[in-house]
Amino acid sequence: MVLEYVLAFVGVFVGLLLAKYTKEELKPGRKYFVTFYKLMLFLLIVYLLYFITLDWYALCFILGFVVTLFFSNLYFYLGLAVFSSVSLYTSFFVFLLGLPYGTLLYSRKNLKNYLIYSFIFFALSALILLFDFPGINYFIAGALFSFFLRKVI
Numbered sequence: 001m002v003l004e005y006v007l008a009f010v011g012v013f014v015g016l017l018l019a020k021y022t023k024e025e026l027k028p029g030r031k032y033f034v035t036f037y038k039l040m041l042f043l044l045i046v047y048l049l050y051f052i053t054l055d056w057y058a059l060c061f062i063l064g065f066v067v068t069l070f071f072s073n074l075y076f077y078l079g080l081a082v083f084s085s086v087s088l089y090t091s092f093f094v095f096l097l098g099l100p101y102g103t104l105l106y107s108r109k110n111l112k113n114y115l116i117y118s119f120i121f122f123a124l125s126a127l128i129l130l131f132d133f134p135g136i137n138y139f140i141a142g143a144l145f146s147f148f149l150r151k152v153i
Contacts, residue, residue, distance in 0.1 A: 004091040008082045009075070009122055011095035012115070015102020026106065034152045037100040041148045044093040048081060048141045060135030064142025074101070075118035077143040079125030084136045104152060 019026055068077070078094045105111060133139070 004086070004088055005082060005126075008078065008091040008094035009098070009119065011098020012075075012102035012105070012118070013098075014095075015099040015104075016106055016111075017102075018099065019103040019106035026103070030104070033100040033103050037097065037104065037152055038148060040093060040097040040100070041144055044081065044090070044097065045141045045144050045148065047089065047093060048085070048137045048144075057135040057138040060138035061142035061145075064139035064144075065146045066142075067139075068143045068146035072147075073118060073121045074147055076121035076125050077140055077147070079122035080129065080136065081140045081144070083126045083129050084140065 022029075064077075078097070082090050082094055105114070108114060129136070
């Protein structure tokens with residue numbers, strides 16, 4: 001079970017490693033990284049929404065969308081997705097999402113601090129799930145949809 005959580009977060013480091021060794025490919029390949037990032041985010045949203053039935057949970061989707069306007073650490077919401085589903089598939093989606101995301105983050109200033117904060121929020125999301133939230137998958141899907149609509153880094 002711990003392996004799934006580690007797998008999910010390691011994707012961003014593998015993406016950074018790819019960026020480090022392929023610096024000359026970053027600029028021409030940016031559009032492909034953005035496309036792959038958006039595709040993986042969309043597939044994760046669809047996967048999370050697949051398991052739930054439609055009723056009042058649509059409000060949770062909207063709430064997740066709105067909350068990201070005030071708190072927008074992507075790995076917090078990805079942590080919620082990983083820890084709420086406890087599925088190897090979700091961890092794999094988050095890992096694949098981390099590959100282009102880490103590559104796109106490579107040129108960011110204060111990268112080390114950003115990664116530390118992202119890891120802390122990723123881990124804290126497990127504590128939040130100690131409480132039972134009935135519409136958590138809708139909330140997460142709404143939050144991730146907000147990231148999907150934004151400009152990438």
